[in-house]
Amino acid sequence: MNMTHVFDEILKHNEAFVANKEYIPYQTDSNPNKKLAILTCMDSRLTELLPAALGIKNGDAKIIKNAGGMITSPVGSTIRSLVVSIYAFDIKQVMIIGHDHCGMSNVDNSPLIETMKERGITKEAFETFDSDDFDTARWLEGFANVEESVAKTVASVVNHPLIAKDVEVRGFVINPSTGELRPVC
Incomplete structure (x- = not known):
């Protein structure tokens, strides 16, 4: 399948989606209902599984995704997104969620x-x-151990000078097959 075909297919679907007003169940405002931000991996297995496994609905949380769900720089776009979420959208809790069998492990x-x-x-x-x-x-490096990566990312957020100390930050690992969530820190 060539790229243009994929884009055309998406645009055709989108036209019908809007025409049929299928967007109505997803309407909400930009302030997350649960005052929650989630940093997780961009892995396509988590697209629908992660919100379903957490009971997160559209409008409940800010979900930030990148390769490995990692913070690689104290001034990068991931930490910027968290800072904006905390101060512009009154985020009170942050979940860092890695996953088993991540493509960034042992990269x-x-x-x-x-x-x-x-x-x-x-x-x-x-x-x-x-x-x-x-x-x-x-x-471009990955990590050897997902639990250690999650703990390191949690520490990066907790110890960041622009993150308020009243924001609760916890780390978890999700199984990308079953959705089982296990606490790390």
Whole structure:
């Protein structure tokens, strides 16, 4: 299936969705009902499973997703999203949710970088980013243990100078097959 076909298929579905007013059950405002933010992985197995397993409905929480559900920088977009959620949307609790069998576990960034080069990313492009303050290879690293990764991310949020101390932050791991949630910290 080529990319244009996927886009066309999505646009056709969207046109019918709007025409049939299928959006009505999802209408809510932007303030999360549960005063909750969730940082989790972008894994496609979690798209519907995670909210269903947590009993989260549209409008209940701010859900922030990235590769591995990790915070890799104290000034990156993930922490920015959490800071904005806390102060603009009155978030009181943050859940960090990793998952078993994550694609970021034991990631070897060398093949990833080679694939980038094969797809046209030049040496100069890498050099543009690599500096004393930034290392592309390190930025693309994963983790060896999901529980340790979750605990490290929780610590990054709890200890961040722009996160209020009255925000409760907890870490969990979800099974991407069953939805079972287990506390980490």
